[in-house]
Amino acid sequence: MGLIPSFFLFEDRGYDLKDFKKPYVTTIGKVLGEKEYFFVKATIPQEHLDEYVGIFGAEPELGEIGLIEYYWEPYSPLTIHRRNHLDVDLKNFIEVFEKEASKPQIFTITQRLPVDEIDLYIIKEKMKNPFKSLTSMGKIINRSQQLISYHFHKHVYPLWERNSIMIFQNYYRTPLSLHFLEFSDTKSARGFAKTLAYLPYTHIVLLSTSRPFLIYIGTILQERALDLMRIISQLRKKDYIRYYRFIGYVDPDYFKEYTISFRGVLRAGVWSLPATKSLDDVAEELSFPLV
Known part of the structure; x- marks a missing residue:
């Protein structure tokens, strides 16, 4: 698609x-x-990377352009399924981390696939409801089921990397928090990112593609916070982690997630940068239960 995940x-x-x-x-x-x-x-569209930061009218303290996203999966080696809740197995965290860090990195060359407005509409609808039928999508935009099915299987499905699962919880009682970590090498950074994604209360892990650095957003339960900090301390002493910074807690009243920008962002199949438009003009807010 030519869209580069980035964080500011x-x-x-x-x-x-x-x-x-x-x-x-x-x-x-x-x-x-x-x-x-x-x-x-x-x-961010690849062709607008240089000019995009200026769209906010402010200089970011941190800007990471080019990220790999990791999400929690229910069948992870550090998730414990109990009768009424999920728990984490932090006793084996370092062992799992070292195993992940030792794995060889596999590089794949991906081809940029072109998309059009119908493709973006399908992606937007699937982000809001992954179970929504193609037939109902076609009815909304007055397109045949055959046409929507063609676009989905030929254009959208090859781009669909995964579905992610999120555990709904009360973010006023157990808020999300933001953390930055820098590592001694890329293998350690990648291994730690994958290991964090094994924790059931991880919201997202963002791994930089340009340096051994990651961004973690997740809920650290009070009864597990000391254990996790001890793990970070041990890995720091072993020189895996060079830098750790706790940024703070995410205010649920100021936390919003949106679909892909899909409305009025393509011109003859090329991404445009409609700087005067609001996000509400080009995307839709995702429902995100906070309690």
Whole structure:
């Protein structure tokens, strides 16, 4: 598709959510900690990378362009399925991490696949409801089921990497938190990213493609927080982790997720940058139960 996952952190200078509602943004959050920040996750057209940061009218404290996304999967080696809840197996965290870090990295060459407005509409609808039928999509936009099916199987399905599963929880009682970690090498960073994704309360792990650095957003339960900090301490002493920073807690009242930008962003099959448009003009907000 030619969209590059990216992340930006802005120190709050009296901003509001609407200041970051720009095309191609998929997540906006406000973080409360030593300082107050807004963070933005966006999927930026490759041809607009150089000019995109300026769309916010502010200089980010951190900008990472080019990220690999990791999500929790229910059949992970560090997830314990109990009768009424899920728990984590942190006793084996370092063992699993070292195993993941030792695995050879497999590089794959992917071809950029072109998309059109119908493809983007299907992706948007599947992001909102992965079980929505192609027939119902066709009826909404007055297109035949055959045409929608063709676009889905020929264009959308090859782009569909995975479905992610999210555990609904009360983010006022157990808020999401934002963490940055830098590692001694790319193998350690990749191994730690994969291991974090085995924890059931991980929201997302973002691994930089340009340096051994990752961004973690997840819920660290109070009864597990000390154990996880001890793991980070041990890996720091072993020189796996060079830098760790806790940014703060995500305020649920200022946390929004959006579909792919799909409306009015293509011109003759090429991504445009409609800088004057709001995110609400080109995308739709995803329902995100906070309690």
